[in-house]
Amino acid sequence: MGSRDVLSETTRLASSSALLQILFRVITFGLNAFTLRYVSKEMIGLVNVRLTLLYSTIVFLAREAFRRACLSGSTKRNWTKTINLLWLTVPLGVCWSLFLGWIWLQLLEVPDPNSVPYYKIGVVAFGLSAVVELLGEPFWVLAQAHLFIRLKVIAESLSIISKCILTVILVVLYPQWGLYIFSLAQLLYTSILVLCYVMYFMKFLGSPEATKKSFPVSRMTDLLPNLIEDQIVVDWKEARLTWSFFKQSFLKQMLTEGERYVMTFLNVLNFGDQGVYDIVNNLGSLVARFIFLPIEESFYIFFAKVLERGTDVKLQKQDDIAMAAAVLESLLKLVLLVGLSITVFGYAYSQLALDIYGGSVLSSGSGPSLLRCYSLYVLLLAVNGVTECFTFASMCKEEVDRFNFVMLALSFTFLCVSYFLTQWQGSVGFILANCFNMSIRIAHSIRYIYNYFKESSYRPLKGLLLSPSLIFVYIISGVITVFSEVSVFFRFHYHSCKSLFISSN
DSSP states (O other): OOHHHHHHHHHHHHHHHHHHHHHHHHHHHHHHHHHHTTSOHHHHHIIIIIIHHHHHHHHHHHHHHHHHHHTSSOSOSOHHHHHHHHTTHHHHHHHHHHHHHHHHHHTSOOOOTTTSOOHHHHHHHHHHHHHHHHTTHHHHHHHHHTTOHHHHHHHHHHHHHHHHHHHHHHHHHOGGGTHHHHHHHHHHHHHHHHHHHHHHHHHHTTSHHHHHTTOSOOSGGGGSOOOOTTSOSSOHHHHHHHHHHHHHHHHHHHHHSHHHHHHHHHOOSOHHHHHHHHHHHHHHTHHIIIIIHHHHHHHHHHHHHHSOTTOOGGGSOHHHHHHHHHHHHHHHHHHHHHHHHHHHHHHHTHHHHHHHHHTHHHHSTTHHHHHHHHHHHHHHHHHHHHHHHHHHHHOOHHHHHHHHHHHHHHHHHHHHHHHHHHHHHTTHHHHHHHHHHHHHHHHHHHHHHHHHHTTSSOOGGGGGOOOHHHHHHHHHHHHHHHHHHHHHHHHHHHHHHHHHHHHHO
16 A cells, blocks of 8 residues: 555545544534443542543553554554454453553552442453453454454444443443442443454455455454464564553553542542542543544554664655655644634633533532633644654664653653642642643654654654744634623523523522
């Protein structure tokens, strides 16, 4: 597949992923808003911070390095060895699940069973769901490497919707079940996700379409671990690259979920405050999940396929370099404009958005300040996603290893900054620490990209430069929206109170 074909397929993957995720996430958004009326802040804090952190940590540490290593390079490889390597995620996940599950049960503060019952069941269920999801890892990597556009989006969307529907039904009918509700919903989510991939490949393998595409796997048994006579079981080059990415993924997880680790292990916020923070965090990151994450995942594959790791720009195909530079510049410009728009309008309408979504529970207190800070963080998230996407796709093994030391320093700095800012500013301190951390990561990636293209005529970082007229428009828009938010919010609040008064009389 040529670089232009890869770009075309990658663009389709990113756009269709974004559109379908928007559709299904809107449904999820509404269902979550409904659930919020029936569940306490303490329950939300425990599930969405502590238990979700357990699940995400297991999954991330067990598979992220394998994904990055096995998606690099061409699809023409010994897939038997790659699949053997990918199956190592399952025993690795089991080990992480047992170890982290013990920490969550024995070392962390146990919540009051009267307000949050069945905590131990929740820990076991979320750990088990992580292992179940890892069973589908070979299928996921094979689908991503061959750019199966609809499969990933449909599988994730169906599993998310099923999870939300089950949660809503059980919360309304059996609210006394406590964590049983969220445990069953989480297990349903991962089970449907894996089943979608398995069922698709059962139908696809051996079909005329697979034969036409010269698909490297012909039977379902080929997707199981296989021993090859007189050959090494795994590709050692991929294995070494996986180990490099594993060291990096551990540090990246600390940076990505750093505030949750601080909340969980240092007890700087109670479960109620954690619940409010998580709701605002999810609300603020909607666009990041809708648009930026599909772009980052899809174009990582594009850059990894088009560029040659560890090869000087002048020694690579110049058509591929030109296309990669043009795509990177366009992506930077796109995410910068979207991020700035979110920052301007998000800052102004934070209180109104929270009042509509969760009522006075969210719109009073620290909620609006959290969302305003998060609107700035979204801008940094947008730029960092694209710059790191290119950086990780083009780095050689030695550069990845060197970058691990940078990540280690960032992890330690971030945790310290998070703790002190939280002591000073409360939950807002977490977002400020994230902004600081993301700025450092962006600076490092920009430096790498500059050096990467330094010897060529391409300057993709121009995508970060805005015209003075556009900057002026954003400033004027920001001033207007800040003033309009005051009148809109109070008008909305007045009519809500008036309707409530009339209905009560």
